[in-house]
Amino acid sequence: MRTAGLMLILCIPLSACGAVSGGAQSFGAGLGAAATAPLDDFNLRREHIPTVLLQAEANPYDLRNLTQCATIVAEIARLNEALGPDTDEPPPADGSFLSERAADAASAAALDAIRDTATDFIPGRSWIRRLSGAEQHSRHVQSAIQAGRMRRAFLKGTGMQRNCAPPAAPVWYRPRGHSQH
Numbered sequence: 001m002r003t004a005g006l007m008l009i010l011c012i013p014l015s016a017c018g019a020v021s022g023g024a025q026s027f028g029a030g031l032g033a034a035a036t037a038p039l040d041d042f043n044l045r046r047e048h049i050p051t052v053l054l055q056a057e058a059n060p061y062d063l064r065n066l067t068q069c070a071t072i073v074a075e076i077a078r079l080n081e082a083l084g085p086d087t088d089e090p091p092p093a094d095g096s097f098l099s100e101r102a103a104d105a106a107s108a109a110a111l112d113a114i115r116d117t118a119t120d121f122i123p124g125r126s127w128i129r130r131l132s133g134a135e136q137h138s139r140h141v142q143s144a145i146q147a148g149r150m151r152r153a154f155l156k157g158t159g160m161q162r163n164c165a166p167p168a169a170p171v172w173y174r175p176r177g178h179s180q181h
Contacts, residue, residue: 047137050082053144056151069164072155076167079152083145086152088170 055062056079066072080086128134159168163175 047141049141049144052078052082053148057144057147060147060151061154063158066155066158069159069162069168072159072162072164072168076152076155076159079148079155080167083148083152086156088156088172089167090171 066075130136156168156170160170160173162168163177165175166173169175
């Protein structure tokens with residue numbers, strides 16, 4: 001309990017830092033998620049798996065209806081929405097200052113500490129996660145994410161083979177002659 005009180009004391013200044021950088025709302029949402037983390041362990045709350053990732057898990061090499069560069073781009077966009085940007089894409093220029101990024105990192109560290117504190121009080125947590133099905137669901141989420149990443153890479157390779165311009169191919173790829181848009 002002493003650690004939880006210390007974490008709350010640390011959160012107040014960090015949430016003020018977040019207010020300066022516009023991250024107060026995300027910190028507040030993260031605080032709620034961190035505090036309710038035990039619900040995940042008891043399998044009372046589950047992370048939603050996007051349909052595009054479930055489809056990728058079922059058949060990562062499916063090329064049905066992906067005959068043109070535009071359809072490959074659309075499928076990659078669906079995967080990017082679920083997974084975030086690919087590693088070959090440059091990070092978005094958000095115009096944030098180093099101090100804002102430092103405040104965001106401090107907020108993330110505080111949220112991780114709160115999440116750990118909220119789940120540490122559960123005796124036999126690993127057994128509870130196994131018995132409740134939370135561990136199996138967590139593995140399923142990770143499997144779907146991995147399948148989505150694999151499918152995105154496959155589609156970008158297919159885009160290169162078909163001489164498509166990025167984003168239907170890796171960002172560094174330059175089509176030969178005319179691309180098949």
